[in-house]
Amino acid sequence: MSGLLGATLLLVADTVGRLVLASGELSVGIVLSVIGAPIFIFLARSLKRERAHAQN
Numbered sequence: 001m002s003g004l005l006g007a008t009l010l011l012v013a014d015t016v017g018r019l020v021l022a023s024g025e026l027s028v029g030i031v032l033s034v035i036g037a038p039i040f041i042f043l044a045r046s047l048k049r050e051r052a053h054a055q056n
Contacts, residue, residue, distance in 0.1 A: 009035070
């Protein structure tokens with residue numbers, strides 16, 4: 001399941017990168033960073049919060 005989700009995310013990022021700039025292409029890595037960084041921060045914060053509740 002995660003492989004399918006990862007492949008779909010990569011395909012969407014590539015498509016967005018091609019559509020955003022009319023004169024050229026935006027790197028897939030940049031688009032993935034813009035999408036992935038907020039998700040990573042959200043997951044890291046929720047894990048930290050979960051561990052804090054488990055210690056109490």
